[in-house]
Amino acid sequence: MTTVYKIGDFVEYVQLIDDAVAVPLEPKCWYLLLTYPHKERKVMQTFRERGVSAYLPMIRKRSVYRGRLCDVAAPLFAQAIFIPDFQASLGGVRVDGVDGYFRMGDCYPYLKPSDMANVRALEAMGSIPVSRRKRLWSIGQLVRITSGPFASFQGTIDRLDSKGRLNVLVDIFKRMTPVEFDEGQIEPA
Secondary structure, eight states, rough: OOOOOOTTTTOOOOOOOOOOOOOOOOOOOOOOOOOOOHHHHHHHHHHHHHHHOOOOOEEEEEEEETEEEEEEEEESSSSSSEEHHHHHHOOOOOOEEEEEEEBBBBOOOOOOOHHHHHHHHHHHHHOHHHHHHHTOOTTTOOEEEEESSTTEEEEEEEEEEETTTTEEEETTTTEEEEEEEGGGGEEEO
């Protein structure tokens, strides 16, 4: 005898959660995963695709790329990614670009949550431009330009930017002209 099913009839139940691992909200410790040089972002992208929990602290910094000054996001610690303890016990961190866990002899050192709070604070502080963090410059201060086409010129600071750029009024042909400089291009006069 054959059973005839209609649209909307329940045929069978599929149990979706069988051997699920309960993931805690806050990890008890963090392990350090070492990567090959300059592979941190690629490893993190692979982790995101696979649903692996990991933390890569990044900072903003300014660097010269092909002759231009650019804002760049760079890892705070080179070749290092932080893995929570529950992810480390599950495994699944073997991807291309990973060298393995940081190890000292037979021991795998770890960071406590208080240490990770300090790492996060360091990351937040590292993203703030140096001029804003240390308050090196003030409006109206006399400065000397050290590099670029205006090297050895003097001027006064007109405006401070949150990204580390400074507008300096430079005397060019007996006329005060505003020119934008990076904080590394000027020094106090």
